[in-house]
Amino acid sequence: MNPSHLLQxxxxxxxxxDADGFIGxxxxxxxxxxxxxxxxxxxxSRVLLYAGPEDSIRAEYEFGIAxxxxxxxxxxxxxxxxxSRFWGELLISALRNDDGSxxxxxxxxxxxxxxxxxxxxxxxxxxxxRIMVEGVSxxxxxxxxxxxxxxxxxxxxxxxxxxxxSEIIGKHFSTFYTTEDLQDGKPAREIRIAAETxxxxxxxxxxxxxxxxxxxxxxxxxxxxxxNKLVGFSKVTRDLTDRRFNEExxxxxxxxxxxxxxxxIDYGIxxxxxxxxIVSWNEGARRISGYGPDEIIGKYFSIFYxxxxxxxxxxxxxxxxxxxxxxxxxxxxxxxxxxSRFWASVLITAVFNNDGTLIGFSKVTRDLTxxxxxxRALRDSFERYRRLAEELKLTNRELVEANGELEQFTSIVSHxxxxxxxxxxxxxxxxxxxxTEGATADLGTYIRKSIGAADRMRELIQNLLQYAQLGxxxxxxxxxxxxxxxxxxxxxxxxxxxxxxxxxxIENEVDSVPGDRVQLxxLIQNLLxxALKFTETEFPKIRIRIRRAGDEAHFSVSDNGxxxxxxxxxxxxxxxxxxxxxxxxxxxxxxxxxxxKIVDRHxxxxxxxxxxxxxxxxxxxxxxxxxxxILTP
Amino acid sequence: xxxxxxILVENDEDEQxxxxxAFEASGRFEVLAQxxxxxxxxxxxxxxPGQLPDLILSDLNMPGMNGxxxxxxxxxxxxxxxxxxxxxxTSSTQSxxxxxxxxxxxxxxxxxxxxxxxxxxxxxxxxxLQARLAVG
Numbered sequence: 001m002n003p004s005h006l007l008q009x010x011x012x013x014x015x016x017x018d019a020d021g022f023i024g025x026x027x028x029x030x031x032x033x034x035x036x037x038x039x040x041x042x043x044x045s046r047v048l049l050y051a052g053p054e055d056s057i058r059a060e061y062e063f064g065i066a067x068x069x070x071x072x073x074x075x076x077x078x079x080x081x082x083x084s085r086f087w088g089e090l091l092i093s094a095l096r097n098d099d100g101s102x103x104x105x106x107x108x109x110x111x112x113x114x115x116x117x118x119x120x121x122x123x124x125x126x127x128x129x130r131i132m133v134e135g136v137s138x139x140x141x142x143x144x145x146x147x148x149x150x151x152x153x154x155x156x157x158x159x160x161x162x163x164x165x166s167e168i169i170g171k172h173f174s175t176f177y178t179t180e181d182l183q184d185g186k187p188a189r190e191i192r193i194a195a196e197t198x199x200x201x202x203x204x205x206x207x208x209x210x211x212x213x214x215x216x217x218x219x220x221x222x223x224x225x226x227x228n229k230l231v232g233f234s235k236v237t238r239d240l241t242d243r244r245f246n247e248e249x250x251x252x253x254x255x256x257x258x259x260x261x262x263x264x265i266d267y268g269i270x271x272x273x274x275x276x277x278i279v280s281w282n283e284g285a286r287r288i289s290g291y292g293p294d295e296i297i298g299k300y301f302s303i304f305y306x307x308x309x310x311x312x313x314x315x316x317x318x319x320x321x322x323x324x325x326x327x328x329x330x331x332x333x334x335x336x337x338x339x340s341r342f343w344a345s346v347l348i349t350a351v352f353n354n355d356g357t358l359i360g361f362s363k364v365t366r367d368l369t370x371x372x373x374x375x376r377a378l379r380d381s382f383e384r385y386r387r388l389a390e391e392l393k394l395t396n397r398e399l400v401e402a403n404g405e406l407e408q409f410t411s412i413v414s415h416x417x418x419x420x421x422x423x424x425x426x427x428x429x430x431x432x433x434x435x436t437e438g439a440t441a442d443l444g445t446y447i448r449k450s451i452g453a454a455d456r457m458r459e460l461i462q463n464l465l466q467y468a469q470l471g472x473x474x475x476x477x478x479x480x481x482x483x484x485x486x487x488x489x490x491x492x493x494x495x496x497x498x499x500x501x502x503x504x505x506i507e508n509e510v511d512s513v514p515g516d517r518v519q520l521x522x523l524i525q526n527l528l529x530x531a532l533k534f535t536e537t538e539f540p541k542i543r544i545r546i547r548r549a550g551d552e553a554h555f556s557v558s559d560n561g562x563x564x565x566x567x568x569x570x571x572x573x574x575x576x577x578x579x580x581x582x583x584x585x586x587x588x589x590x591x592x593x594x595x596x597k598i599v600d601r602h603x604x605x606x607x608x609x610x611x612x613x614x615x616x617x618x619x620x621x622x623x624x625x626x627x628x629x630i631l632t633p
Numbered sequence: 634x635x636x637x638x639x640i641l642v643e644n645d646e647d648e649q650x651x652x653x654x655a656f657e658a659s660g661r662f663e664v665l666a667q668x669x670x671x672x673x674x675x676x677x678x679x680x681x682p683g684q685l686p687d688l689i690l691s692d693l694n695m696p697g698m699n700g701x702x703x704x705x706x707x708x709x710x711x712x713x714x715x716x717x718x719x720x721x722x723t724s725s726t727q728s729x730x731x732x733x734x735x736x737x738x739x740x741x742x743x744x745x746x747x748x749x750x751x752x753x754x755x756x757x758x759x760x761x762l763q764a765r766l767a768v769g
Contacts, residue, residue: 407728414724415694422723423647426747433749449647578696589696 013109019102021046021063033088033111035081049090049109051077066092067102075112087116140237143223146230148173148191160216160239162209173235176206178213194220195230203240214241268365271351274358276301276319288344288367290337301363304334306341322348322361331368342369405471408575412464416576420457424450460576463590467575470519470597477514477602477623482546482553485517489524493532500532502540510546510553513622515602520622523598524557526591527618531559534616549621552604556619563612572608595620637762638665638684642674642691642703648748652690655751661759671698675706678713685716688762693722693733701736708737717765719758739765 007014013030017023026041034041036048046063047056058076066072071093078088091108133141133154140157142150149172153165161168161176168175174187181187181204194200199221206216217238225231261269261282268285272278277300281293289296289304296303302315309315309332322328327349334344345366353359427446434443486506490497497504513520524544531542543558564572571577575593599606599620606620639662643649649667656662665686668674674689675698689707693700700720707713720738722729730741740761745754 410726411694411724411729414726414729415722418723419645419694422744422747423645426647426651426749429747429749 013107015041015049015107015109017046017063017105017107019067019104021059021105023048024104030109033080033086033109034078035084040081046107049078049088049107051079051085055079062090063092063105066105067094070094070096075116078109086111087113138238140235140239142173142235144173144191144220144233144235146195146232148187148233151232157237160208160214160237161206167209176237178205178207181205190218190220191233194222194233198222206237214239216240266366268363268367270363272301272361272363274360276315276361279360285365288336288342288365289334295337304344304365306333306335309333318346318348319361322350323358326350334365342367343372344368412460412576416460417457417464420453420460423453424457427453460590463594467590467594467597470594470601475516475519475601478517479512480515480517480520481512482508482510485521485524486544489521489528492521492525493528496529496532500535500540502532502535502542504528504542504544506544508544508546510548513553515622516598519598519601523595523620524555526595527557530591530618531557531561531616533561534563535559535561552621552623554619554621556617558615558617560615563614563616564608564610565612569608569610573606635763636661636663637687637759638663640664640666640668640674640677640686640689642668642671642689642695642700644669644692644695648692651748652751656755659752659755659759662755669697670695671700671703671706674698674703685713687717689716689718690758691718691720693720693724693729701733704733704736704738717762 007027010027010029013033014025014027015023015030016025023041023044023046026038028038030036030041031038034048036044041048045056046059047053050056050059058074062072062074071091074090074092076088076090077085078090079085089110089112091110093106093108094102095104095106097103133152136154137156137159139154140160141154142157143152145151150169153163153168157168158164172187173191174182177187190200190202199219201217201219203215203217205213206218207213217240219236221234221236222230223232223234261280264282264284265287266284267282268288269282270278270285271280277298278296279298281291281296285296286292300315302310305315318328318330327347329347331343331345333341334346336342345368347364349362349364350358351360351362427450431443431446434440434446486508490504528542528544532540535542541560543556545554545556545558547554572592573596574589576589577593578589595618596606599622602622604620604622606618608616608618610616639656641649641652641656641664643652646669649669653664653667656664665684666674666677666681668677671691674691678685691700691703698706700722704718704720707716707718717739718737719740719742720733721742721744722733723744724730725743733741742754742758745751
């Protein structure tokens with residue numbers, strides 16, 4: 001193919017112009033492009049390649065540059081013959097003579113309208129985008145080059161970060177990071193991640209120009225060209241400080257509360273929904289009940305209640321009360337996971353939302369078992385000690401009594417039993433002396449006195465044994481027929497009664513009393529004998545009365561005898577105590593002591609009432625203490 | 634030689650008899666009165682206001698007002714509070730002796746083994762009395 005053929009088929013217009021700018025050659029493509037036929041192009045002006053005759057100034061300027069510099073590329077509107085225009089690229093090359101002067105120009109004209117249009121469209125679109133981006137004040141939006149240097153800066157970025165575009169463009173985007181983040185190499189990591197994955201997004205602290213920090217939401221997007229080559233990054237930054245502050249405050253407060261509640265170990269604290277299903281669970285609840293959160297959340301809180309409470313509908317009742325009154329409080333038994341019981345202090349509080357709608361309940365449970373048990377142990381030990389103290393008191397009283405009796409016994413042995421022996425020994429010595437002297441006159445008297453002393457001694461010993469016998473065995477009370485008892489006593493004393501010509505009256509309104517029949521008989525006989533003995537009148541009058549007084553029987557034995565002075569009333573019951581010298585009122589002084597002991601043994605009281613010279617009444621009751629004992633064992 | 638006026642308080646008639654015999658035979662004592670218990674003593678003292686004894690010798694165990702009560706009665710009465718009262722008894726039990734001394738007994742003498750031995754008892758009592766009164 002020859003060169004001329006080549007030019008003829010070039011897809012671009014190729015023209016040759018002389019040094020003055022007139023067209024010497026134009027290929028067919030030049031006609032196609034400009035609309036001018038070849039005959040109009042040949043010798044035509046270079047202005048045909050421009051946008052009309054008035055554009056010749058520009059043509060002259062551009063060809064002038066090309067003549068000086070050798071080449072010039074011009075872009076601009078061209079006018080076709082029909083008046084339509086196209087965007088054409090004109091490449092002007094100057095051909096030189098040997099002397100350097102311009103001999104001719106070769107011109108290449110290319111229709112670049114399509115590209116231009118796209119370019120214009122793009123520019124328009126970019127412009128809109130730029131305006132939009134720059135106008136956005138809520139977001140900081142800017143471009144970074146591949147190394148992270150800032151290329152653009154919008155109003156939002158200026159507003160958020162405080163830098164004007166002139167201050168920041170060209171700087172590295174790490175300017176916005178905190179010292180810690182910088183030490184951590186965070187900026188480099190972020191753009192690396194963005195480059196590798198296309199995007200990096202996070203929320204974090206960023207630094208403003210004035211040094212203050214703000215909570216930022218950032219998105220770094222990798223910008224790739226058509227060859228998928230990284231050309232830079234866009235970065236969008238949003239200031240979340242306000243939102244962040246509110247959220248953070250709320251979150252921190254909730255977190256603090258949650259961790260507080262969760263870490264409480266002495267109290268079981270949990271939330272329930274409005275139906276009583278458990279929705280949260282703390283450590284204390286786990287420790288107290290033995291359930292872990294996984295086992296218990298979602299269950300009804302009635303799981304903690306013993307069967308009887310469930311049968312009574314107690315859980316539902318408690319929620320009802322809490323709902324109606326705001327809270328429900330009590331102490332009661334609850335069940336652990338292992339089925340064991342614990343004594344719980346429980347507070348259920350109804351939880352309402354802002355609208356006043358019930359959304360659930362909180363429940364605070366405390367295990368008081370230990371406290372209760374220590375209280376009970378304390379109480380038990382107190383009771384044990386009290387009981388022990390009571391027993392000690394009783395033992396002590398018994399010991400004091402035993403001691404008193406022992407002392408009494410000492411006194412009895414050293415005086416009452418000693419005296420007859422002294423007498424007997426004294427008289428025997430006297431008898432011996434008299435016999436030595438050969439005198440026998442008084443011997444009979446001494447012997448009689450000795451026998452009398454021996455008799456007194458025997459009587460004392462018998463009485464003492466009788467008295468001691470009374471305290472020996474436990475009393476086994478049997479119903480005693482009082483009428484029969486009285487008759488028997490009178491029968492036993494019949495001889496004495498007849499001799500003293502005593503008049504005895506009986507008023508009895510009680511059939512029987514519980515007691516020891518033998519001892520009660522002895523009691524009545526002793527009192528009767530006493531009454532008979534201390535009566536000086538010719539006709540002793542003795543009255544026995546038994547009256548019912550409540551549940552007990554009240555006995556009294558009255559005489560019209562010599563009476564007892566006020567000061568001696570309490571002495572009458574002392575063993576071997578005699579208020580009167582032997583001669584007129586013989587006796588060992590043990591009768592009333594025995595009476596007292598029998599009454600004591602029967603849980604009763606005995607006391608005398610007397611007016612000296614007028615007579616004495618002995619009163620006694622039975623079974624007061626015994627009845628008490630039966631009622632409160 | 635000084636003789637002391639004494640009142641004997643003893644309920645046993647025989648004992649009373651031998652005591653009196655021995656005290657009078659000693660030549661050291663003048664038996665001012667005899668009483669069979671505290672009641673009789675108090676009555677006698679009341680009835681003989683000008684005749685205070687130098688010494689009262691009393692048994693402890695007697696019907697009616699006994700030796701202890703006698704001590705209480707005398708010590709509670711200003712007229713007899715300083716009167717020497719010797720308590721005598723068959724008992725040598727310390728607790729009984731202590732009680733008698735606490736009740737105001739001037740001293741305590743265990744009775745002689747038999748009542749025919751009151752001679753030496755009277756002699757000893759005299760010696761003690763002299764020693765005490767000389768000191769007192």
